[in-house]
Amino acid sequence: MDLDHLLPQQKYPMVADTLFKRESPQNYNIFYLLPEHLSNLTSLTATMKYLALAVLLSSLLSLSNAACYVKRVEPGLTHCLDEVDKTWHAVGSTWRNSNCLDCTCSGCCDSFSTPRQIPDDCVSVFDSQTCEYIVHKKDNPAVRCLVFSSVGK
Structure with a gap:
C-alpha cells in the first residue's frame, strides 16, 4: 500500500495526551506522532529516567544515616587497639565496645538505631x-510505643 500521498498526520495517528495535538475537520481531538517529534520524545524519556534516578538516590540517603x-x-599488623576501651583485638575479628559500637580493626559503626519519630506521649531511653533505645x-514505662521512623543500623 502506497502511503506517500497521505499527509504525515494521516500516516502516523496515535492517541496520546502527551503528544502533539491537532484539530481534525470533525472537531475531534486527535494526537499525532510524527517522525520529527521522535527526537523530542527520546530526550523526554532520557530526562524522565534521570529524574527517576535522582529521586531514587535521594530516597536512599535516608537509609544511610548509620x-x-x-x-x-x-x-x-596482627592486632589493633580499640580506642574507647583500650583493648587489643586480632585483625579480622569483630567486637562491640562499651560505647555500643560494632568494630573491626578497620572501623566502627553504631550497633543501634536512633528513634526519630515517636508518639508525643512517649519517650525514648x-x-x-x-x-x-x-x-x-512517659507516664508508664511498662507500656511500649511504636517507632514511626529511626536512623542508624
Whole structure:
C-alpha cells in the first residue's frame, strides 16, 4: 500500500495526551506522532529516567544515616587497639565496645538505631546494657510505643 500521498498526520495517528495535538475537520481531538517529534520524545524519556534516578538516590540517603568511621590498618599488623576501651583485638575479628559500637580493626559503626519519630506521649531511653533505645509511654514505662521512623543500623 502506497502511503506517500497521505499527509504525515494521516500516516502516523496515535492517541496520546502527551503528544502533539491537532484539530481534525470533525472537531475531534486527535494526537499525532510524527517522525520529527521522535527526537523530542527520546530526550523526554532520557530526562524522565534521570529524574527517576535522582529521586531514587535521594530516597536512599535516608537509609544511610548509620554513624560509622573508618580507620587505616597498617599492613602486617596482627592486632589493633580499640580506642574507647583500650583493648587489643586480632585483625579480622569483630567486637562491640562499651560505647555500643560494632568494630573491626578497620572501623566502627553504631550497633543501634536512633528513634526519630515517636508518639508525643512517649519517650525514648537508651539502654547501654542492651545497646538499644527503649520507647515507652512517659507516664508508664511498662507500656511500649511504636517507632514511626529511626536512623542508624
